[in-house]
Amino acid sequence: MSSVGSDHGPACPDLIPQPRRLQVGAGRFVPGKTLTFWAAPEADPAARLLGDWLAARGIGWQRVDQPDAARLRLVAAPAGTASEAYRLAIQADSIVVGAAAAPGFSHAVQTLLALALDDAGVAWPVVTIEDAPHFEWRGLLLDSCRTFISKAAILRLLDQMAALKLNRLHWHLTDDQGWRLEIKRYPKLTEIGAWRVRDGVREGGFYTQADIREIVAFAAARGIAIMPEIEMPGHATAALAAYPDLGCGPGQLSVGTAWGIYPNNYNAGDDRVFTFLEDVLHEVMELFPFPYIHLGADECLKDQWKASSECQRRIAAEKLGDEHGLQTYFINRIAEFLHRHGRTAVGWDEVLEGPITKHIVVQCWRDEAVIKVALARGYRIIAAPRRHCYFDIAVSQVDLTDVYAFDPSMGLADATGVIGGEATLWTEHIAESEMDHMLFPRLFALAETLWAGPAAKEATDRFVQRARRVTARWRSAGVNAGPMLRDDAPAETMKGRKDLHVPPAGLDQIGLGG
Known part of the structure; x- marks a missing residue:
């Protein structure tokens, strides 16, 4: 049989990912x-x-x-x-x-x-x-919080993912700027938390539980499992706008309208918060059969906890040391709750800042060095380093060849803990109509990389030529693909979305600061 990378001629269309x-x-x-x-x-x-x-x-x-x-x-x-x-x-x-x-x-x-x-x-x-695929986890994160993405667009995206043999949709459903998932027990989460007012215009939306069931079934029929992300303890402004008693800050909050990191966290010293989150997660588990649930656990500012007498009492009573210890306590408590119910928690790599439970999978976004730390500590890893996998960053900074160079296993002799990788599409600056432009053709490179594995990939220049032909075919089918390489991206088409800079905050606490 021909090896991967052969030119099959006009009688056999190009395939991405290439079969073994x-x-x-x-x-x-x-x-x-x-x-x-x-x-x-x-x-x-x-x-x-x-x-x-x-x-x-x-x-x-x-x-x-x-x-x-x-x-x-x-x-x-x-x-x-x-x-x-x-x-x-x-x-x-x-x-x-x-x-x-x-x-x-x-x-x-x-x-x-x-x-x-x-x-x-x-x-x-x-x-x-x-x-057959090399990596078990071949995913894409979709942020429905900063920009609400319609059900029709999600179904279309799932068809596109299936065509590329991607098998995990990581669905970011709660954040400071919106709570997108109907929870029957707490109706204000969507009555209030799903909507924001910017420049006098009310915007937002949410998915009913019927919507969720339809989307989950549609995905399953295409070999795709959906992992919901329910952010905690930070990125909680929308939830706290709906239920302010669960926070530390004084007064009524509004759903976030600006981007960046908000200071509003769940009150880690109040047991009512854990009751609320467990109630929410019970409904989440009923809707999403996939055994993995993402807890976020990233970018948690600590000022409100420092000022909270309840949080300080929790730190003292549990001998946690400081607010970083309190965050670890918070995530461990929820992760163990999920474990008791047959589920596995996933968290962004900030969870490594403390002695986190081994019943958690670490999603590494900042730097490949963090992946090495997580592996050395015995955690399973989903790799999503920003310089390869963040598709809200302009092609001028992360192009198809950067994505194709991604190696989740880091070239390590023993990287069995790396279960795969993900691309991410954060939507602070991306409208639904721009999703194709930002995802394609870069998602082709991610799909090829995760399916083939590092040893079986063909040379970059050959893949680029194959990707050009497949991109042309997808464009003819109505996919509004963006530029492929830096040289293909004139300044007026660069989306300028985010800078590639990786924030160093917290790296010192996992042994990588300097």
Whole structure:
């Protein structure tokens, strides 16, 4: 079989991510007016997606009772096959997909869709593919707080993620500038916390629990799990505007209208706060079946805690030492609550500033050196270093080659604790209509990197050429992709969103200050 990186010519469209093994044959498979299929039970979600795609092109999709009677068969792979692995064999008279679980069938169908030839009606090239991902966690963070993102845009994004075999949507749902998730027990979170007034204009929105269930099911059918992020103990202004008694500061707050870090934290000395958060998380767990829940735990200013008699009493009673110890206590308490309920907490790398529980996954955003510290301490890691993975930063500072150079495992001999990586799309300065522009084609590089792994990636210049061809195809399908390289980005198109500077605050407390 051909190695990764081969040029397959016009008979075989370029794929991102590139399969591990691909052999191109002669001829093509033409489905005709009706395509008969047989599917193992695990393949049903993927079969429905393929059937919908064919129906949209006027091709019938007929299930048959016996595999031998079907021109397209989705069959169970041998025991021991990894859940995301698949084998795809397209011959002139048949297509056979083999996988062990729903994610593998989903990836195979996405490969089928990407391979479809449309020069003279639907057809597929004769190919044989054997494929599986290197990293378990291949994600994208979407910030719905700073800019409220419509349900339709999220569903469209999930389809785009599935096409690239990304399997984790990290959904940032609460922050200073908005609380976006309906919580039945605390209705003011969305009655008040979901809305802000800027320049006299009321803006915002939230997702009902029915919306959440629909989005979660839509994602699951495409092999994507959704991890919600419920920020604590900082980034809490919207929640405290709704329920001010849960904070430390005096008076009524308003939902944040400016960007940056607000000083408003939950009152870590008040047990009512933990009751509130546990109530919220119970509803979150009912809505999101994925076992990981992100707690944020970043950028927590301590001034209000220093001035709070309740927080100071907590510090003294628990022998926490100072406000940094109080933050560790807070996150440990919630992480252990989640652990007792069969869930795993995730936190930004600020959690390393104290003796945090091992029942937490660390998401490293500041510097690769932080990843090394977290690994040395025995934590599992999601890598998202800003200089490779922050897609709200202009292409002039982080272009496709910077993303492609990303190695979550840091070249370390033992990086088994690194479960994968994420791109992030923070939306302080990004409208919903600009999401395509900021994500693509850079997301192609992230998908390729996380699927292939560092050792299997082809040379950068070859990937850039393949990405250009795939970008052109996506643009023709209506994706408003932005520039690829710095030289492609004239000054007037640079989004100027955020500077690449990585704030050093807190690095001294995990042994990296200086």
